[in-house]
Amino acid sequence: MxxxxxxxxxxxxxxxxxNSAAISPIPTTALDAVTRQLADVAVNGSLHYQDWVDTKDRCRDLAAEMLSVRSDQIAFVRNTSDGVASIANGLKWKAGDNIVSFEGEFPANFYPWRRIRDAYGVELRLCREIDGRVDIDEMLSMIDHNTKVVAISAVQYASGFRADLERIGRAARDVDALFVVDIIQGFGAIPFDLPAQFVDAACGASHKWLCAPEGCGMIYLSDRARERLEPTLVGWISVETPWDFADREQPFRSTALAWESGTGCAALFYGLEQSLSLLHTTGxxxxxxxxxxxxxxxxxxxxxxxxxxxxxxxxxxxxxxxxxxxxxxxxxxxxxxxxxxxxxxxxxxxxxxxxxxxxxxxxxxxxxxxxxxx
Known part of the structure; x- marks a missing residue:
């Protein structure tokens, strides 16, 4: 570079x-953008609200392009934990289902699945890490026709092990399971093509390899995942026409945007846009x-x-x-x-x-x- x-x-x-696997510093371009937006609100209040919305949508477009997906398949949430939990809680579970994951996953990609295990009597199968690596053959042997979800990180936080997403995703698809990937330790550092890697859902956030302020989590939902999931935390912007306050029976959005329940901190997206643009331009x-x-x-x-x-x-x-x-x-x-x-x-x-x-x-x-x- x-x-x-x-x-x-x-x-x-x-x-x-x-220490980018913990928190990355942000570039001056992101800092300046956040500062300008907050200064604008101090002077003008809500007058430039539409620009807040447009900036968030530009972030959505950039993230989608970097992941090789459609913009309407990206939703912004608070963090990776919210993303994983919303996917885990949005599926219909029954006793006899199983979840396959790695033993050393970061807690954000473990506790939501543990709760499902405890609440529904689902089996949680964990593949061991030995000497800094996971035996993918061993993991694939755990997947069967009762597997509902395969949930892993693209890169393991405590070993750096990089998973063969395409191979694992193909195995999940073969048994009609959803492949859910925590991409926070890769997005911004390595290339992704989520459809080609058979990833059905992915979760990440802004503060590690994306070099942006904390507080911008994101979810990717494939059409296949969207058909199986229900949004469990909904709000006024989860519906098709949010500004029609009178129509209380209007449908929820048919895309990933149904997972956006309300407004967030607009200033963060001004910073995120600058960081995503820098990463995207660099390649x-x-x-x-x-x-x-x-x-x-x-x-x-x-x-x-x-x-x-x-x-x-x-x-x-x-x-x-x-x-x-x-x-x-x-x-x-x-x-x-x-x-x-x-x-x-x-x-x-x-x-x-x-x-x-x-x-x-x-x-x-x-x-x-x-x-x-x-």
């Missing part, structure tokens, strides 16, 4: 910031290549040092997240705290140190990290 992108992120001036393939170069550099630089690479580096399984473990007894918290004193920002995740560069990072950032590791 070039210096022009890096210059948009003030955090790179103060830190070696390698997912270009970002993926850049991050592959940085993570390859990192892993090569650790050779001979007291660190074990936990993340799979097998082509197709490697992602932009690299997790490592100290072989000499230092804990991940100790290492992360030491690095923070050097203004190098990473995350401890259990016994692992998670390193997550983005497109604003460069090879000098990786060199500085490796030199500072205790």
């Amino acid at each position: 070039n210096d022009e992108i890096r210059a948009l992120f003030p955090a790179t001036t103060y830190y070696t910031y390698l 997912a393939d270009n970002i993926e290549r850049h991050l592959a170069g940085l993570t390859d550099q990192l892993c090569s630089s650790l050779t001979g040092k007291d660190y074990e690479i936990i993340s799979s580096r097998t082509p197709g399984e490697a992602s932009q997240i690299v997790c490592i473990k100290h072989t000499g007894g230092l804990t991940s918290n100790q290492i992360a705290s030491h690095l923070e004193t050097e203004k190098i920002i990473v995350s401890p995740r259990g016994d692992r140190l998670r390193i997550a560069p983005h497109f604003y990072n460069n090879s000098s950032d990786i060199d500085r990290l490796v030199e500072a590791l205790p």
